[in-house]
Structures are given as C-alpha cells and as structure tokens.
Amino acid sequence: MGLAQEHEIHKRRLGRNMGVGIALGAFVILVFALTMAKLKDGGQIEGFDHQYQTPRPVVTQ
Amino acid sequence: MTDIRTDTYENEAGFGDFFALLKPRVMSLVVFTALVGLLVAPGGINPVVGFASVLFIAIGAGASGALNMWYDADIDAVMKRTAGRPVPSGRVAPGEAFAIGITLSVMAVVMLALAANFVAAGLLAFTIFFYAVVYTMWLKRWTPQNIVIGGASGAFPPMIGWAAVTGGISLESVLMFALIFLWTPPHFWALALFMKEDYSKAGVPMLTVTHGRQTTRRHMFAYTLALVAVSLALALSSIGGPFTLAVSVLLNLWFLKAAFIVLRRDEASARSDGYKAEKAMFRVSLYYLFLMFGALLVETTLKSLGLGGW
Incomplete structure (x- = not known):
C-alpha cells in the first residue's frame, strides 16, 4: 500500500529520466550516423596502403 | 513510517526546467542563422555533418545560456521578466546549472571539432567564452555598452556555420x-x-x-x-x-x-x-x-x- 503510492513528483522524475534517456539515445544514433557519413565520403580514413585501385608508390618505383 | 515525505521535493525540476536553462528562444535564432551561414557557404557539406554541426552550435549556445543563468541568478531574481527562470525560482540548484553549462559546452565544442573542423570548434569555444565570461561576468554589470559588445556572441553562429563548411573565415x-x-x-x-x-x-x-x-x-x-x-x-x-x-x-x-x-x-x-x-x-x-x-x-x-x- 505505502510502497505503491504514486505522487506527482514521481511523474516529474520519470519525465526527467525519460528526457535524459531519449537525449542520450539520440546522441548515440547521431554519432553512428556521423560515422557512417564520414566513412562514406572520407577518402582519408582508409589507409593508402589499403586501397587496391592504385598501387603503392613503393610498388611502382 | 507510514508515508513518504514529498513536500520537500515540491520544487524539484522537471525536464523542461533543464531545457529552459538553455534559453530555447535564443537557441532558435542561433539555429536559424547558423543554418543560413552553413547553407550559403561555398562547397557544400554532407547533410548529416551539416545537421550535426548546427545541433552542436545550438547546444554550445544553450550551454553558455546555462552558464549565464548560473552567474546571473542574483540579477534575474530581482527583475520581473527573469524571476521565473529555473535558478532564481529555485527549481534548479546553481551548482546544477553550472555543471550542465560546463559539460554541454565541452561536449559541443569537442563534437563540433570531430563532426566539422577545428576552426568551427574554435569559434564556438570563443563564442561560449565571450558570452559566459566577457559579457556575463565582466561587461554586463560594468558598462552601459554591455549589450553592444556582448552582441558579438550572438553574431558568431553564422560565422561558425560558414566555417563548418569552408574551414575558414x-x-x-x-x-x-x-x-x-x-x-x-x-x-x-x-x-x-x-x-x-x-x-x-x-x-x-x-x-x-x-x-x-x-x-x-x-x-x-x-x-x-x-x-x-x-x-x-x-x-x-x-x-x-x-x-x-x-x-x-x-x-x-x-x-x-x-x-x-x-x-x-x-x-x-x-x-x-x-x-x-x-x-x-x-x-x-x-x-x-x-x-x-x-x-x-x-x-x-x-x-x-x-x-x-x-
């Protein structure tokens, strides 16, 4: 009985926790989206020696 | 112990009170001008990177607003327009406002550096410093030219948006x-x-x-x-x-x-x-x-x- 008592303050705390939770979740999604975007058009991220289209300078010399 | 005392928590903050610390109305102007600066800049930007940049510029601006509310709580309490703000009304403790302001400032600057570039992040860091320290702590209570010089912090966002794309000024x-x-x-x-x-x-x-x-x-x-x-x-x-x-x-x-x-x-x-x-x-x-x-x-x-x- 006493333990199950709900007060307006509990609602406010739930709202606060939900808000922080959603904000953190959104941040995780955003960092993931940023990673994908950077990987997609980031030529510099992949090491030069891992690109198989162009031979390494060492090989051609 | 028959009941849980809740009267001492009547004034506890909700999520909206923490959001209000970031001065949402100022933030909307920041979002708009930063977005324009970003979109008119030559070169173009990946939409995800662009979105993230505007978001972190807005969070950085909001964080400086929280620092302003922390420092100015004594002034805000006296004036009618600002007396209802989260800190002077007692819903958010000054220490909390300060912690949120500092944490979000650092987070926004670091994330902008990672998402866009160091020029944009540096300008954002300077903007936060200018608003929270130069305007709020030094000028506001000292000179009637406070809002003229302090206005510079509100003027930076389009420049940061521009720098996010071009990497320069x-x-x-x-x-x-x-x-x-x-x-x-x-x-x-x-x-x-x-x-x-x-x-x-x-x-x-x-x-x-x-x-x-x-x-x-x-x-x-x-x-x-x-x-x-x-x-x-x-x-x-x-x-x-x-x-x-x-x-x-x-x-x-x-x-x-x-x-x-x-x-x-x-x-x-x-x-x-x-x-x-x-x-x-x-x-x-x-x-x-x-x-x-x-x-x-x-x-x-x-x-x-x-x-x-x-």
Missing part, C-alpha cells in the same frame, strides 16, 4: 557577423525603452538609465545607419545577388523609417501613446534579421537553379 562570413552585431543594439534598446525593467535595482547599467533615453534614441539611429551599410555590402558580396539587394533595400528603408520615428520622439509623446513607435521598431527589427538571412537563403537556392547571384 572570409569577408562574407565577417559581414554576416557584422549584420547581427550592429543589429543587436537598436533591437535591444528598443526593448529597453518600452519594457522599463528595473535594471538599476538589479545593478545592471543600461544606456537608458545611465545616459538617458534621448541618448539611447540617438545611439539606436547611429547603429541603424551602420547596419544599412553592412546589409547593402552583404547583398553586393559573393553570397548576395539582385534578389538579396532588392530585399535589403526595402528592409533598410523600413527599418530606417522606424528608427527615424523613434529618434524624433521625446519621452512625453512616447509615454502618451504607450511606446507605440518603440514597439513597432522592435517588431520591425525581428522581421529585418529574419528576412535578411532568409533572402540569402533564397539567393543560394536561386543560384543553384541558375537564376540568382552576381
């Missing part, structure tokens, strides 16, 4: 900065003329109080003249075009007229019609900034269709 981004910088004094003093807040009670020197209301009217007109020059220069710059120039000329005539009416009035006639002209000028100033930046955005769109630009 250029004439165009400086002109966008100057536009907001020179717009702030007439905008804010128009408000100060009719709001008549008790700044003197709060110990904040306002030009209207320290140098009188007639001097304020003259200062407003002078800044408006300088604003006209910058606005026209912006319309003639590489991000402007015939459309922007036309909008700029019309807006400048409109704003000049409003400022001239305010300049020619004395306090008695202003009081007799309930500060009608001052309120009108304040309204026009809002339209002015929104439409000027809107025109730059339209010009960029026209340019991509092969129509606008010089």
